[in-house]
Amino acid sequence: MKATILNIGDELLSGLIVNTNATFIAQQLDLIGVKVIRIDTVSDNGVEISNAVDQHLTQCDIIIITGGLGPTNDDITKYTLANKFGMSLQFNELAYINIENLFKNRGLGVTETNRLQAMLPDKCTVLINTQGTAPGMWFDYQDKIIVSLPGVPFEMKYLMENEVLPRLKSKCTDLFIVRKLFHTTGVAESHLQDMLIEWERNLPSYSQFAYLPEPGIVKLRLSFSGNNEKSLNDELNTQEQKLREILGNSIFGINSETIEEIVGNLLNQKKQTLSIAESCTGGYISHLITSISGSSQYFKGSVISYSNKIKSDVLEVDENIINKYGAVSKEVVIEMARGVQQLCKTDYAISISGIAGPDGGTKDKPVGTVWISIATPNTIEAKHFLFGDNRQRNIRRAAIAALNELRKELLNK
Amino acid sequence: MKATILNIGDELLSGLIVNTNATFIAQQLDLIGVKVIRIDTVSDNGVEISNAVDQHLTQCDIIIITGGLGPTNDDITKYTLANKFGMSLQFNELAYINIENLFKNRGLGVTETNRLQAMLPDKCTVLINTQGTAPGMWFDYQDKIIVSLPGVPFEMKYLMENEVLPRLKSKCTDLFIVRKLFHTTGVAESHLQDMLIEWERNLPSYSQFAYLPEPGIVKLRLSFSGNNEKSLNDELNTQEQKLREILGNSIFGINSETIEEIVGNLLNQKKQTLSIAESCTGGYISHLITSISGSSQYFKGSVISYSNKIKSDVLEVDENIINKYGAVSKEVVIEMARGVQQLCKTDYAISISGIAGPDGGTKDKPVGTVWISIATPNTIEAKHFLFGDNRQRNIRRAAIAALNELRKELLNK
Numbered sequence: 001m002k003a004t005i006l007n008i009g010d011e012l013l014s015g016l017i018v019n020t021n022a023t024f025i026a027q028q029l030d031l032i033g034v035k036v037i038r039i040d041t042v043s044d045n046g047v048e049i050s051n052a053v054d055q056h057l058t059q060c061d062i063i064i065i066t067g068g069l070g071p072t073n074d075d076i077t078k079y080t081l082a083n084k085f086g087m088s089l090q091f092n093e094l095a096y097i098n099i100e101n102l103f104k105n106r107g108l109g110v111t112e113t114n115r116l117q118a119m120l121p122d123k124c125t126v127l128i129n130t131q132g133t134a135p136g137m138w139f140d141y142q143d144k145i146i147v148s149l150p151g152v153p154f155e156m157k158y159l160m161e162n163e164v165l166p167r168l169k170s171k172c173t174d175l176f177i178v179r180k181l182f183h184t185t186g187v188a189e190s191h192l193q194d195m196l197i198e199w200e201r202n203l204p205s206y207s208q209f210a211y212l213p214e215p216g217i218v219k220l221r222l223s224f225s226g227n228n229e230k231s232l233n234d235e236l237n238t239q240e241q242k243l244r245e246i247l248g249n250s251i252f253g254i255n256s257e258t259i260e261e262i263v264g265n266l267l268n269q270k271k272q273t274l275s276i277a278e279s280c281t282g283g284y285i286s287h288l289i290t291s292i293s294g295s296s297q298y299f300k301g302s303v304i305s306y307s308n309k310i311k312s313d314v315l316e317v318d319e320n321i322i323n324k325y326g327a328v329s330k331e332v333v334i335e336m337a338r339g340v341q342q343l344c345k346t347d348y349a350i351s352i353s354g355i356a357g358p359d360g361g362t363k364d365k366p367v368g369t370v371w372i373s374i375a376t377p378n379t380i381e382a383k384h385f386l387f388g389d390n391r392q393r394n395i396r397r398a399a400i401a402a403l404n405e406l407r408k409e410l411l412n413k
Numbered sequence: 414m415k416a417t418i419l420n421i422g423d424e425l426l427s428g429l430i431v432n433t434n435a436t437f438i439a440q441q442l443d444l445i446g447v448k449v450i451r452i453d454t455v456s457d458n459g460v461e462i463s464n465a466v467d468q469h470l471t472q473c474d475i476i477i478i479t480g481g482l483g484p485t486n487d488d489i490t491k492y493t494l495a496n497k498f499g500m501s502l503q504f505n506e507l508a509y510i511n512i513e514n515l516f517k518n519r520g521l522g523v524t525e526t527n528r529l530q531a532m533l534p535d536k537c538t539v540l541i542n543t544q545g546t547a548p549g550m551w552f553d554y555q556d557k558i559i560v561s562l563p564g565v566p567f568e569m570k571y572l573m574e575n576e577v578l579p580r581l582k583s584k585c586t587d588l589f590i591v592r593k594l595f596h597t598t599g600v601a602e603s604h605l606q607d608m609l610i611e612w613e614r615n616l617p618s619y620s621q622f623a624y625l626p627e628p629g630i631v632k633l634r635l636s637f638s639g640n641n642e643k644s645l646n647d648e649l650n651t652q653e654q655k656l657r658e659i660l661g662n663s664i665f666g667i668n669s670e671t672i673e674e675i676v677g678n679l680l681n682q683k684k685q686t687l688s689i690a691e692s693c694t695g696g697y698i699s700h701l702i703t704s705i706s707g708s709s710q711y712f713k714g715s716v717i718s719y720s721n722k723i724k725s726d727v728l729e730v731d732e733n734i735i736n737k738y739g740a741v742s743k744e745v746v747i748e749m750a751r752g753v754q755q756l757c758k759t760d761y762a763i764s765i766s767g768i769a770g771p772d773g774g775t776k777d778k779p780v781g782t783v784w785i786s787i788a789t790p791n792t793i794e795a796k797h798f799l800f801g802d803n804r805q806r807n808i809r810r811a812a813i814a815a816l817n818e819l820r821k822e823l824l825n826k
Contacts, residue, residue, distance in 0.1 A: 011625055015439030016594070016634065019432055022454075027430030036426045037461075041452035048450075048553075071603055072624050087585025105781075106799060111603045119774055131803075152626065154806070157554045169779055193693045211430060221429075276717075285694035288693025292802050295719075301727070303715035304689075304699045305416035310757055314727070344723055358706055378741075390427075 001172050003029050004038040004056040008067035009194040012041045021066045023157055033175040044068055046080040057144055067151030069134035071113045077148055087121035095135045095231050098128050127163040131155045179223035183253040185404050189213045215393040216400035237394040259403045261290040266410040277336040277343035280354035282408035285399045302346045315339030328353050328365055330382045333373035341375045349375040350402050356394045370398045414585050416442050417451040417469040421480035425454045434479045434569055443621040459493045470557055480564030482547035484526040490561055498554055500534035508548045540576040544568040592779040595668040598817050619727045628806040629813035643695035666707045672816045673701040679823040680711035688757030690749040693767035698812045713757045728752030741766050742777055743795045745759050746786035754788045762788040763815050769807045783811045787822050
């Protein structure tokens with residue numbers, strides 16, 4: 001089956017927002033073997049939307065539309081589609097109850113504007129959106145499928161995952177794609193390529209392999225397509241084993257796993273606790289750790305010691321050590337890790353101090369210099385890193401490196 | 414002038430990469446008054462590319478194409494366009510010298526594959542790309558302009574900024590677009606709409622107004638287009654004043670400003686310092702504050718008191734108060750704010766405690782319940798919030814609400 005993604009919105013055409021919706025939908029369709037042949041963006045204009053739908057219907061089997069379903073005047077997708085498919089709008093009880101619940105949870109009554117969002121084309125399948133007030137719509141039209149979803153990313157994702165993909169999956173059973181994403185850290189992309197050159201050369205012809213680099217992480221995507229699902233899975237397992245033999249510990253997770261999740265799982269399994277002392281990352285490591293639901297089981301707390309005074313007053317780092325070696329030093333991060341571990345009474349502690357930039361660098365300690373220390377119940381060690389000159393990327397890379405150091409310690413014990 | 418952005422690449426259609434090129438080009442064209450009417454993505458296929466160009470030429474004056482200019486076999490944009498416009502390829506000396514220099518800088522000689530990149534359509538204007546081996550191409554064709562750029566983002570940006578935009582600017586002096594983005598928080602989108610209904614109705618016909626909601630923030634975009642730049646700016650100022658009269662303090666920033674930046678600026682101006690005690694947001698507020706370069710001027714540190722023990726041990730919250738009122742309570746956040754303010758010796762302090770979810774909610778304190786306290790040099794107050802049931806969004810919304818409470822305190826003093 002072939003699909004087109006049609007995104008509606010002047011905010012996309014004027015470059016106000018990046019079209020991450022198209023990327024997400026394309027990935028998801030790709031995973032179930034639906035080939036995306038076009039991604040098109042048009043303005044919030046009924047004629048444009050209608051013409052685009054007509055044009056794409058001649059070339060594909062499915063159109064996934066996003067945007068233009070909000071409660072405001074510039075949201076016209078619903079009216080355009082109802083009109084195009086000769087449907088009239090009728091009040092949908094379930095959609096209304098959902099809207100009412102959303103408002104009730106926030107202690108509010110439904111406004112007249114939002115009530116109108118429950119008026120929906122009479123012959124479409126309404127996709128109830130528990131994440132927001134705009135329902136999705138599924139139209140079966142002359143052997144084609146047209147799906148209209150809200151443009152708010154998390155609402156679109158909810159409806160794709162819970163309503164659209166399960167329905168589409170049941171319709172495409174001829175081609176199987178099996179795929180795994182491997183997350184690596186600590187090895188540069190070019191070095192990974194050198195390590196994998198021989199293995200890559202020997203992959204079967206029905207495979208695809210791609211490097212997807214991000215700050216601090218390189219993801220490796222391996223996929224196989226064909227019509228025998230079992231043999232594809234067998235091949236994937238075989239190749240995964242070979243890949244893991246070559247890359248070892250550098251692979252920290254697969255598919256949607258994150259390093260904060262992996263570290264959390266390890267702490268949970270071992271019933272160990274964690275505290276963090278952050279300087280240059282300013283709370284970002286703690287944020288990653290606590291983004292995981294259930295993290296209060298192992299995470300006790302952090303001290304963000306942005307000023308030296310807090311390093312000495314709260315973490316009890318000796319002021320003489322700070323003066324002698326500087327705040328960004330092996331000696332100081334070791335004291336910080338010990339300090340937070342004792343203060344929070346945890347088994348493990350991470351500490352980090354560095355120069356995120358753009359200011360604060362010196363010849364000896366340029367922007368990007370970072371010291372990370374991991375305290376375990378028995379040991380305490382520190383490691384030096386040198387990242388780049390971009391503040392946001394340095395924060396991200398330093399946080400991933402710190403979590404990876406902790407991960408390695410947890411795997412060793 | 415109207416433009417279409419045409420992105421070529423299977424990696425976009427399979428969701429392997431996000432189309433940030435389109436966003437950048439759209440922003441840049443928008444700034445010089447070129448209206449982007451369509452953003453289209455097609456595969457690396459000559460027929461598809463050619464058909465898309467034909468289609469868009471009937472509707473716009475300019476097509477900016479990206480991608481398909483690399484040295485490999487699947488890069489066919491150049492051949493497709495040369496063929497379409499009846500041109501033959503000829504060796505371009507300047508393009509070749511540029512390629513040669515790029516290789517020389519890396520201590521390499523030009524390969525045969527890369528030499529072919531200097532073979533270019535004979536009647537196009539070659540745009541020398543000092544950032545990479547693929548030159549850009551500018552075609553004047555039947556009163557229309559077609560520009561072909563490489564897909565590598567920094568190469569595309571270089572050519573847009575240095576070659577394409579200066580040429581386009583000289584051609585469009587007739588239409589001006591003036592625009593401002595207003596960031597609001599604390600008022601729901603539907604409520605904003607109710608407040609603005611009358612004002613919106615009275616906007617002049619040459620204006621455009623849009624609501625752009627995100628978790629915790631609703632952005633409002635107001636633009637005017639016409640041929641008298643001064644009168645458009647005057648109108649924008651007039652309407653901005655009216656908008657600010659209606660929305661008052663709910664507008665916290667404009668254009669690319671963020672709430673953490675605004676709060677940082679206020680602290681800087683007033684030479685005041687800040688510390689933070691975070692529970693449910695787990696470090697995210699500190700992360701936002703320290704994502705701003707120069708934040709060490711006003712931000713001293715935080716305590717992430719995820720466990721009650723740290724609330725009492727480090728922040729000196731009375732254990733009896735925690736037991737009596739619970740960790741998520743007015744009494745506890747007030748003690749937390751006072752505790753961190755004293756510990757870090759700062760003028761201001763934020764504290765926050767809540768139930769981010771998905772677990773931990775009760776009938777009295779459902780998931781999404783958040784208490785925020787702001788300590789100033791003279792006062793300490795707390796406020797109750799009720800967000801939704803999604804952990805990530807609750808963290809984001811709670812952080813924005815906390816920063817907004819601090820902003821309001823800073824504006825009042």
